[in-house]
Amino acid sequence: xxxxxxxxxxxxxxxxxxxxxxxxxxxxxxxxxxxxxxxxxxxxxxxxxxxxxxxxxxxxxxxxxxxxxxxxxxxxxxxxxxxxxxxxxxxxxxxxxxxxxxxxxxxxxxxxxxxxxxxxxxxxxxxxxxxxxxxxxxxxxxxxxxxxxxxxxxxxxxxxxxxxxxxxxxxxxxxxxxxxxxxxxxxxxxxxxxxxxxxxxxxxxxxxxxxxxxxxxxxxxxxxxxxxxxxxxxxxxxxxxxxxxxxxxxxxxxxxxxxxxxxxxxxxxxxxxxxxxxxxxxxxxxxxxxxxxxxxxxxxxxxxxxxxxxxxxxxxxxxxxxxxxxxxxxxxxxxxxxxxxxxxxxxxxxxxxxxxxxxxxxxxxxxxxxxxxxxxxxxxxxxxxxxxxxxxxxxxxxxxxxxxxxxxxxxxxxxxxxxxxxxxxxxxxxxxxxxxxxxxxxxxxxxxxxxxxxxxxxxxxxxxxxxxxxxxxxxxxxxxxxxxxxxxxxxxxxxxxxxxxx
Amino acid sequence: xxxxxxxxxxxxxxxxxxxxxxxxxxxxxxxxxxxxxxxxxxxxxxxxxxxxxxxxxxxxxxxxxxxxxxxxxxxxxxxxxxxxxxxxxxxxxxxxxxxxxxxxxxxxxxxxxxxxxxxxxxxxxxxxxxxxxxxxxxxxxxxxxxxxxxxxxxxxxxxxxxxxxxxxxxxxxxxxxxxxxxxxxxxxxxxxxxxxxxxxxxxxxxxxxxxxxxxxxxxxxxxxxxxxxxxxxxxxxxxxxxxxxxxxxxxxxxxxxxxxxxxxxxxxxxxxxxxxxxxxxxxxxxxxxxxxxxxxxxxxxxxxxxxxxxxxxxxxxxxxxxxxxxxxxxxxxxxxxxxxxxxxxxxxxxxxxxxxxxxxxxxxxxxxxxxxxxxxxxxxxxxxxxxxxxxxxxxxxxxxxxxxxxxxxxxxxxxxxxxxxxxxxxxxxxxxxxxxxxxxxxxxxxxxxxxxxxxxxxxxxxxxxxxxxxxxxxxxxxxxxxxxxxxxxxxxxxxx
Numbered sequence: 001x002x003x004x005x006x007x008x009x010x011x012x013x014x015x016x017x018x019x020x021x022x023x024x025x026x027x028x029x030x031x032x033x034x035x036x037x038x039x040x041x042x043x044x045x046x047x048x049x050x051x052x053x054x055x056x057x058x059x060x061x062x063x064x065x066x067x068x069x070x071x072x073x074x075x076x077x078x079x080x081x082x083x084x085x086x087x088x089x090x091x092x093x094x095x096x097x098x099x100x101x102x103x104x105x106x107x108x109x110x111x112x113x114x115x116x117x118x119x120x121x122x123x124x125x126x127x128x129x130x131x132x133x134x135x136x137x138x139x140x141x142x143x144x145x146x147x148x149x150x151x152x153x154x155x156x157x158x159x160x161x162x163x164x165x166x167x168x169x170x171x172x173x174x175x176x177x178x179x180x181x182x183x184x185x186x187x188x189x190x191x192x193x194x195x196x197x198x199x200x201x202x203x204x205x206x207x208x209x210x211x212x213x214x215x216x217x218x219x220x221x222x223x224x225x226x227x228x229x230x231x232x233x234x235x236x237x238x239x240x241x242x243x244x245x246x247x248x249x250x251x252x253x254x255x256x257x258x259x260x261x262x263x264x265x266x267x268x269x270x271x272x273x274x275x276x277x278x279x280x281x282x283x284x285x286x287x288x289x290x291x292x293x294x295x296x297x298x299x300x301x302x303x304x305x306x307x308x309x310x311x312x313x314x315x316x317x318x319x320x321x322x323x324x325x326x327x328x329x330x331x332x333x334x335x336x337x338x339x340x341x342x343x344x345x346x347x348x349x350x351x352x353x354x355x356x357x358x359x360x361x362x363x364x365x366x367x368x369x370x371x372x373x374x375x376x377x378x379x380x381x382x383x384x385x386x387x388x389x390x391x392x393x394x395x396x397x398x399x400x401x402x403x404x405x406x407x408x409x410x411x412x413x414x415x416x417x418x419x420x421x422x423x424x425x426x427x428x429x430x431x432x433x434x435x436x437x438x439x440x441x442x443x444x445x446x447x448x449x450x451x452x453x454x455x456x457x458x459x460x461x462x463x464x465x466x467x468x469x470x471x472x473x474x475x476x477x478x479x480x481x482x483x484x485x486x487x488x489x490x491x492x493x494x495x496x497x498x499x500x501x502x
Numbered sequence: 503x504x505x506x507x508x509x510x511x512x513x514x515x516x517x518x519x520x521x522x523x524x525x526x527x528x529x530x531x532x533x534x535x536x537x538x539x540x541x542x543x544x545x546x547x548x549x550x551x552x553x554x555x556x557x558x559x560x561x562x563x564x565x566x567x568x569x570x571x572x573x574x575x576x577x578x579x580x581x582x583x584x585x586x587x588x589x590x591x592x593x594x595x596x597x598x599x600x601x602x603x604x605x606x607x608x609x610x611x612x613x614x615x616x617x618x619x620x621x622x623x624x625x626x627x628x629x630x631x632x633x634x635x636x637x638x639x640x641x642x643x644x645x646x647x648x649x650x651x652x653x654x655x656x657x658x659x660x661x662x663x664x665x666x667x668x669x670x671x672x673x674x675x676x677x678x679x680x681x682x683x684x685x686x687x688x689x690x691x692x693x694x695x696x697x698x699x700x701x702x703x704x705x706x707x708x709x710x711x712x713x714x715x716x717x718x719x720x721x722x723x724x725x726x727x728x729x730x731x732x733x734x735x736x737x738x739x740x741x742x743x744x745x746x747x748x749x750x751x752x753x754x755x756x757x758x759x760x761x762x763x764x765x766x767x768x769x770x771x772x773x774x775x776x777x778x779x780x781x782x783x784x785x786x787x788x789x790x791x792x793x794x795x796x797x798x799x800x801x802x803x804x805x806x807x808x809x810x811x812x813x814x815x816x817x818x819x820x821x822x823x824x825x826x827x828x829x830x831x832x833x834x835x836x837x838x839x840x841x842x843x844x845x846x847x848x849x850x851x852x853x854x855x856x857x858x859x860x861x862x863x864x865x866x867x868x869x870x871x872x873x874x875x876x877x878x879x880x881x882x883x884x885x886x887x888x889x890x891x892x893x894x895x896x897x898x899x900x901x902x903x904x905x906x907x908x909x910x911x912x913x914x915x916x917x918x919x920x921x922x923x924x925x926x927x928x929x930x931x932x933x934x935x936x937x938x939x940x941x942x943x944x945x946x947x948x949x950x951x952x953x954x955x956x957x958x959x960x961x962x963x964x965x966x967x968x969x970x971x972x973x974x975x976x977x978x979x980x981x982x983x984x985x986x987x988x989x990x991x992x993x994x995x996x997x998x
Binding site (some may be wrong): 091114302303304311314315371372474 | 700780781782785793794795796797798803857
């Protein structure tokens, strides 16, 4: 065992040294000659202000820092010492490790081939050279300057530490000394992302999982997974923050870091994560929409961007199928930012913000109700809606877990299952699942049995995967009558069992 | 190459002079034959029989006297009224125009009215009555006749007591229309333009996506094919030989449906420009499959760089797909007519291929394209009005079939040029028309296969056909093989 370990350590040290070296070189400034950055807006500064350079994973992975053995953390629930092995945990289990690898897959090749059939000059032949793909499949700060020597090797670690926490060169040494009292201020000062704040965390995730405009100040290119990419074969983005977070092997211990000493999160955090995640998704969607509209106006980009709509707004087979939105329910065809697009639900939001959010979203929806929304108007209203939603997100994230959970419960209590389409039914079920997780975490460990109604709901809403592989199809099994009945039973049952404690 | 400059100039002058002479020889008689209006763009269209008068419509019973068109022998001479009117026994051949009003009471119509939140029932709504009856008929009770005599033959008030007198026969088609408002539907162009008013739409009549979404069947006008709809009882006989009739009807049908579709597009653009609340773009102008596409792996992908591309829409594909073949064959089918100029149409098609077609451009280009198509139809109408001196050359049918099959395929014949079902249906319908006129036993199997494999739009019982699930890669390969074989067998020296 010793020889391989020594080799590993030697290789590890080598990689570390190399990576630090490259990291120091890899400052995202003016592109090398002949490698024009893709999708960077024309007004992007040539030399973005310093917001830290990537030092890469090996900078965090020292065994005395975040790289201690993950054996215990892998076996147990996260605990106060999980941070010590967070990098090892990530390395061992996290799907983000494989993000760049996916760009070398047959699917990625197929997508690039499809894209290049129509626009050979627009897309790189290899996804690994395409800034638009790299923007989310690696640290976005490394995505530009595709052919710069050495960049390719820097990218291979996938969506690693700095992709979410921010480039570490400025805080790598500092952050070991911060305390609960000065933490929020220090994070901002040194450019480390405040991921302990669930609102900021959801916004960071949404940057890729929903999309974001280019951010020249940070050297981030445009992150926009649009209908061109979906039509070429990229899976649609179905971001659900609370659900994704639960599925992710946690390399952290969930606690309130603004308090000293830190206190573990209460079970109500599950419901809080759901509502904060919904608002963060809506905010990111509005910001991206504003950017798409602005680009359509400025550069003649595709408009209307079809991925703004629910898939089944257009992709309907021509037989009366139950999942077709009924003309009676008149649900919006805009991508679902449910529950915020339903006026009856907005009443459950914190009173101080509800009015502003309701007004901005209603104005935006009026603009989008046109078959061909006007780009200028859309950009203006979407930006205003994003700003209002940002305020709501901060407020919900800053509220005590129980207060936010009450908001979530209030929203779900107002759901009328009779007027939901497939997209919205999925969102409602995710919300109910969060309440169920909250209930389960409150129960003694030997009494944690999930409500059996969920199993039926899941299979009714899921897309069939007949070949056992990724197979994106219409929700053929969706029967709105059965779903409605199930959802109503589930709602009644959750309303009884899941009351937020006073 | 070392020529003296003087000699070079002289040669040029001679060439120019020859060209002027040739051009004069061609254009001179043409200017005499062609009505002057067509030469000047923007002048009043010389195409006649396009806009029906507002009044003068009488009930069909005015024509049904036993001594006139109401003899008791359906299918025979002077029994046209009986052939048109509905049979009491169901399942017999009949003329659906006689039931046009009646269907406004059925469950589909009721559902449409309720989904569209019409203030009145369908049979009292002008939107529906415009095509499902002769709206201006007097007395108003005669609405219940559906699309009666005057719907197609023109308002009879002026000519009812004239059209059987000897002097009537001496009038030309154009005179009958201009003096009396009688539509000479014997002229296939006049007939087609009038059918298209309802079956495609015009400035005041249309079936838009709102109606289709509410349950109205989509309009799929194919002029030649509609004459032989199963169960349709014609009340007239075509004087032309089948081969001649089918090829003429097909070419005229292509030009007509495209003209009306383009005109309607221009109207819609104009409406959207003046009314910011009007729907634009109007989805009914696009192939259904542009959007209604199943999200499955075996669904054929749009062919790159074809007429319909990824995420973009095929505009009026049923009318546009084979229009170039129809244009090319115009001089061969109609002696004396030239290949039409369709430059503005090409430009319009490019504008419409964009994700969000520019309103102003669409309005301008569609007006120019309608002018071109009107010129084409004018030539076709004039050719129809001329006495037929030449029979259709026997090889034209084969050539037309070959050109249609070639147009459905890529230049190397290795693949289909487009996977849009409307594109393929338009080509298949052309082949069917030609083969109806001049049957070819070698190809009857191919047509059966095409009809079976192609999800040709049809709406039995008002239900829309399910294209999404019917459209698979395997089916596309079968369609390709049929067109390839038709191409090979109709090629000179090709497969026997």
